[in-house]
Amino acid sequence: MFESWFPPNFAVQKKRLQLLTRLSVQKKKPMIRQAWWKILSFVLLIYTCIMGFTVKIPVLDGRLQQSIRNLFFHVPMWFAMMVLFSVSVVYAIKYLNGQKPVDDFYATEYARTGLIFGSLGLVTGAIWANYQWGQPWSSDPKQNGAAIALLIYFAYFVLRGSVHDEEKRAKLSSVYNIFAFCMLFPTIWILPRLTESLHPGGQGSEGNPALNGKDLAPEMRMVFWPAVIGWTILGVWIATLRIRARILTEKLLSNG
Amino acid sequence: MESLKHISTLIKKDVVLELRQQYSLYGVLLYVAATIFVVYLSMGQPEEDVWNSLFWVVQLFVCVNAVAKSFLQENKGRMLYFYSIAGAKDFILAKLAFNALLMVVMTFLSLIIFCVLLGNPLQHMAQFIGIAALGGFGLSLVFTFLAAIAAKAQQQAALMAIMGFPVIIPQLLLLVKIARIAFSPIVQQGLLQMVLLLVGFDLLIILLAVILFPFLWKD
Numbered sequence: 001m002f003e004s005w006f007p008p009n010f011a012v013q014k015k016r017l018q019l020l021t022r023l024s025v026q027k028k029k030p031m032i033r034q035a036w037w038k039i040l041s042f043v044l045l046i047y048t049c050i051m052g053f054t055v056k057i058p059v060l061d062g063r064l065q066q067s068i069r070n071l072f073f074h075v076p077m078w079f080a081m082m083v084l085f086s087v088s089v090v091y092a093i094k095y096l097n098g099q100k101p102v103d104d105f106y107a108t109e110y111a112r113t114g115l116i117f118g119s120l121g122l123v124t125g126a127i128w129a130n131y132q133w134g135q136p137w138s139s140d141p142k143q144n145g146a147a148i149a150l151l152i153y154f155a156y157f158v159l160r161g162s163v164h165d166e167e168k169r170a171k172l173s174s175v176y177n178i179f180a181f182c183m184l185f186p187t188i189w190i191l192p193r194l195t196e197s198l199h200p201g202g203q204g205s206e207g208n209p210a211l212n213g214k215d216l217a218p219e220m221r222m223v224f225w226p227a228v229i230g231w232t233i234l235g236v237w238i239a240t241l242r243i244r245a246r247i248l249t250e251k252l253l254s255n256g
Numbered sequence: 257m258e259s260l261k262h263i264s265t266l267i268k269k270d271v272v273l274e275l276r277q278q279y280s281l282y283g284v285l286l287y288v289a290a291t292i293f294v295v296y297l298s299m300g301q302p303e304e305d306v307w308n309s310l311f312w313v314v315q316l317f318v319c320v321n322a323v324a325k326s327f328l329q330e331n332k333g334r335m336l337y338f339y340s341i342a343g344a345k346d347f348i349l350a351k352l353a354f355n356a357l358l359m360v361v362m363t364f365l366s367l368i369i370f371c372v373l374l375g376n377p378l379q380h381m382a383q384f385i386g387i388a389a390l391g392g393f394g395l396s397l398v399f400t401f402l403a404a405i406a407a408k409a410q411q412q413a414a415l416m417a418i419m420g421f422p423v424i425i426p427q428l429l430l431l432v433k434i435a436r437i438a439f440s441p442i443v444q445q446g447l448l449q450m451v452l453l454l455v456g457f458d459l460l461i462i463l464l465a466v467i468l469f470p471f472l473w474k475d
Contacts, residue, residue: 148422148426158418171471172472175472186426191430
């Protein structure tokens with residue numbers, strides 16, 4: 001009679017189950033939770049910060065000189081922003097397909113981190129422009145495009161704030177996220193090509209929106225691309241931390 | 257074929273509604289006239305460039321006001337009814353078409369008032385009319401879609417401005433740039449490219465609206 005209450009090998013079974021789950025967790029630890037790329041980001045950024053200030057810069061005509069070192073800190077911000085916003089849109093599409101709340105957390109946090117990186121890009125650009133162009137804001141088409149991009153994503157968070165029902169908020173903001181991203185693309189990638197820009201790298205009106213990779217000296221390229229990868233991974237890292245915190249908070253709230 | 261019939265019926269319904277509840281139509285008309293009159297009182301007859309940019313800014317505000325209400329007047333019960341008889345795609349296409357029509361009419365009206373009050377610096381009237389029609393069309397598409405989003409949230413009017421203005425800036429800049437050709441005999445370079453870009457924008461918005469609206473619709 002008591003056997004049904006206390007199965008004889010209960011303790012053993014439990015232990016085996018624990019072991020199994022631990023093993024499976026260890027085996028299937030997703031890439032996003034692994035440590036190696038976080039260490040890689042740290043190493044790359046240390047490398048960027050040391051080499052960014054010490055690498056030999058070719059002095060061409062005395063206009064840019066040492067301020068070109070901003071390339072290692074300013075331009076990667078935009079790469080990181082673009083990657084983070086793209087990931088955010090992918091999760092927004094995923095949310096609309098599956099309606100899982102987790103996808104909405106992903107979309108939001110990636111967008112938030114992208115916004116932080118975009119703001120940093122604007123600030124680093126403005127500091128550089130203050131010395132190079134004489135004023136922080138020269139109404140350069142690329143500056144304007146970047147500012148518009150940030151405004152679009154600030155609006156995303158205002159929209160989220162104005163809807164109280166969670167499911168509705170997730171749905172509305174996913175729809176706006178996709179729409180905004182499609183509008184953002186021409187703003188950053190097509191419009192700056194149509195007008196003259198002060199930005200270095202672009203050739204007049206045919207200027208590349210980001211920079212002309214072929215123009216870089218080989219030594220600078222050796223610092224620039226690691227910097228891009230390092231900053232981008234750092235962005236992903238911050239976003240994943242925020243997502244984990246968010247999921248845990250959500251669990252706490254639903255239990256308590 | 258079936259959906260074409262649905263769309264045309266829905267557009268007809270909107271037109272009839274607009275003609276019967278005249279206060280909202282006249283409200284927008286009065287808004288157009290009053291805005292341009294205020295501009296006239298404060299500016300007199302400005303130069304070409306100022307004229308051009310003022311025209312487009314006024315179009316922007318007219319569009320926000322004309323289009324914003326398009327989803328507000330549909331209450332929940334009526335939406336459910338449309339859902340059962342027509343479907344989301346037909347509904348949004350009808351809304352886009354009706355608002356485009358409304359906005360093009362408003363654009364022409366404001367062009368006339370602009371020419372009367374603020375003077376007529378245009379050298380190529382026909383070209384400017386074409387650009388204005390294209391611009392009004394594009395503006396109405398963007399704001400129709402945003403109105404559909406905003407209708408589901410609180411404080412619709414404020415949200416329309418917050419979401420719409422950053423999104424519309426690229427289009428507005430393009431329009432201002434293209435419209436400059438109507439003021440001088442000089443041919444601008446890359447004109448066709450810019451017009452095609454604008455048309456591409458419009459097609460993109462229609463496509464997005466058709467794909468995304470069904471998600472907004474269901475509650």
